[in-house]
Amino acid sequence: MPDVVPLLRSAPAHELAARLRQEDRLALSRMISAVEAGRSDARRELRHLFALGGKAHVVGITGPPGSGKSTLTTALAKAYRARGETVGVVAVDPSSPFTGGAILGDRIRMMELHDDPGVFVRSMATRGLTGGLARSTMDVVALLDAFGKDVIVVETVGVGQDEVEIARTADSTIVVGVPGLGDHIQSIKAGVLEIADILVVNKADLPGAQQVVNDLRAMLSLGATRTPGWTPPIQETVATTARGIPELVKQIDAHVQFLKDSGSWRARRAENARRQVLGILEDHVRSAFERTIRSETWEARFRNIAARTEDPYAVADELLREVALGDDNE
Amino acid sequence: MTAAAPAEIRRVLIAKPGLDGHDRGAKVIARALRDAGFEVVYTGIRQTPEMIAEAALQEDVDAIGLSILSGAHMTLFPRIVEELRKRGLDDVVVWAGGIIPAADAAKLREMGITAVFGPGSPTTETIAFLRAGGGRSA
Numbered sequence: 270m271p272d273v274v275p276l277l278r279s280a281p282a283h284e285l286a287a288r289l290r291q292e293d294r295l296a297l298s299r300m301i302s303a304v305e306a307g308r309s310d311a312r313r314e315l316r317h318l319f320a321l322g323g324k325a326h327v328v329g330i331t332g333p334p335g336s337g338k339s340t341l342t343t344a345l346a347k348a349y350r351a352r353g354e355t356v357g358v359v360a361v362d363p364s365s366p367f368t369g370g371a372i373l374g375d376r377i378r379m380m381e382l383h384d385d386p387g388v389f390v391r392s393m394a395t396r397g398l399t400g401g402l403a404r405s406t407m408d409v410v411a412l413l414d415a416f417g418k419d420v421i422v423v424e425t426v427g428v429g430q431d432e433v434e435i436a437r438t439a440d441s442t443i444v445v446g447v448p449g450l451g452d453h454i455q456s457i458k459a460g461v462l463e464i465a466d467i468l469v470v471n472k473a474d475l476p477g478a479q480q481v482v483n484d485l486r487a488m489l490s491l492g493a494t495r496t497p498g499w500t501p502p503i504q505e506t507v508a509t510t511a512r513g514i515p516e517l518v519k520q521i522d523a524h525v526q527f528l529k530d531s532g533s534w535r536a537r538r539a540e541n542a543r544r545q546v547l548g549i550l551e552d553h554v555r556s557a558f559e560r561t562i563r564s565e566t567w568e569a570r571f572r573n574i575a576a577r578t579e580d581p582y583a584v585a586d587e588l589l590r591e592v593a594l595g596d597d598n599e
Numbered sequence: 600m601t602a603a604a605p606a607e608i609r610r611v612l613i614a615k616p617g618l619d620g621h622d623r624g625a626k627v628i629a630r631a632l633r634d635a636g637f638e639v640v641y642t643g644i645r646q647t648p649e650m651i652a653e654a655a656l657q658e659d660v661d662a663i664g665l666s667i668l669s670g671a672h673m674t675l676f677p678r679i680v681e682e683l684r685k686r687g688l689d690d691v692v693v694w695a696g697g698i699i700p701a702a703d704a705a706k707l708r709e710m711g712i713t714a715v716f717g718p719g720s721p722t723t724e725t726i727a728f729l730r731a732g733g734g735r736s737a
């Protein structure tokens with residue numbers, strides 16, 4: 270590896286972006302941090318970088334903790350690399366709502382990818398943002414896309430509402446179930462099933478896998494599927510030995526082909542974009558309001574509400590009139 | 600917000616270089632740091648200097664804690680520092696914890712390992728060190 274010019278994290282975002290375009294991995298990494306931290310100069314650069322993207326195929330993987338999502342991600346990444354495609358991975362883990370701290374442990378299962386420069390793995394903590402997580406995940410996906418990754422895999426923990434949100438940022442969503450989680454009907458939640466484009470029963474080497482497959486098939490026959498004309502296939506895998514991975518890759522390919530042939534590709538991306546724009550708007554509006562209410566005048570009003578001398582509806586209306594909704598240009 | 604990044608340490612990598620298979624100490628510090636509000640990337644045991652530097656690059660951590668018991672620190676640590684430099688990661692704080700003789704600790708500091716914590720040192724010391732910026736100026 271040739272020696273590189275150091276790039277301090279204090280570097281301005283335009284420098285990070287310029288180097289990111291030249292496939293500088295350190296610049297990519299530091300740009301991700303800058304965007305995640307909400308740096309306004311990074312956000313401006315992100316707008317330009319967005320235009321470079323749109324080519325990557327985004328695969329979302331969700332499922333309960335321990336179901337083998339990271340191992341599966343690694344196996345998929347290797348399969349794509351064998352076809353000559355470059356891969357980006359975003360692995361999301363929850364932050365503690367109390368301390369803000371997090372242990373990001375997905376890389377443990379991904380170490381065999383470490384010496385392949387064609388793979389870039391980034392762990393992300395949810396940073397206590399309900400709903401907002403999908404936004405920052407999409408920002409990181411946009412950066413990996415602009416960097417030129419062919420496939421981007423997003424791994425998320427299968428709990429909570431964020432789950433469904435994140436699945437909606439992907440072109441193809443894989444929902445992972447496993448045998449042996451006790452009540453097998455609960456091994457995949459019904460709500461999560463509805464976002465699945467492909468169902469994976471991982472740990473197919475363990476007893477009970479067939480039962481999970483049967484249960485899923487029964488659930489699929491009852492519920493409405495996500496996209497008319499596409500019935501989610503159910504694939505058994507053993508992520509640790511890559512059994513079923515070539516078949517899974519074929520199913521993802523088939524899903525992409527289906528989306529393109531049926532015109533759903535554009536429709537789905539437009540739908541994701543609508544959600545993204547609303548989300549960005551929500552961030553802007555919320556931060557505008559939060560800036561405004563950080564004053565003694567408003568604090569006094571909140572105390573009034575607590576004392577029931579005022580009501581929250583009238584105060585909200587007044588706040589709405591007071592806040593001018595413009596560009597978030599600080 | 601300006602382009603200048605704060606010297607604040609938020610993301611850290613806890614790495615276990617060398618061949619010894621125990622990572623109890625590393626896990627203890629990882630959990631303590633999480634509870635103190637840090638985002639801790641944990642990569643498991645038997646990490647080579649290349650693996651550690653690569654993880655630091657992709658994860659853009661502000662600091663790396665090296666946990667070691669095997670006695671191989673004098674050969675491994677300089678190689679880790681070297682791998683970081685090669686990747687342009689000159690501004691990442693590196694500290695070490697584990698069984699490291701005092702004479703070695705002094706040499707390691709010269710090589711760029713900012714602090715060395717012995718096996719008996721409480722995790723609060725490490726936390727205080729990181730909260731103070733890990734000896735790094737902005």
Ligand SMILES: Nc1nc2c(ncn2[C@@H]2O[C@H](COP(=O)(O)OP(=O)(O)O)[C@@H](O)[C@H]2O)c(=O)[nH]1
Binds near residue numbers: 333472509
């Ligand atoms: N038996 C078996 N174990 C697996 C399989 N896939 C993953 N595992 C193991 O399951 C555990 C959790 O895997 P991980 O990928 O971290 O799950 P995640 O929490 O969903 O990301 C690890 O010990 C893996 O080695 C599989 O197909 N069969």
Ligand SMILES: [Mg+2]
Binds near residue numbers: 338339340374375424
């Ligand atoms: Mg995982």
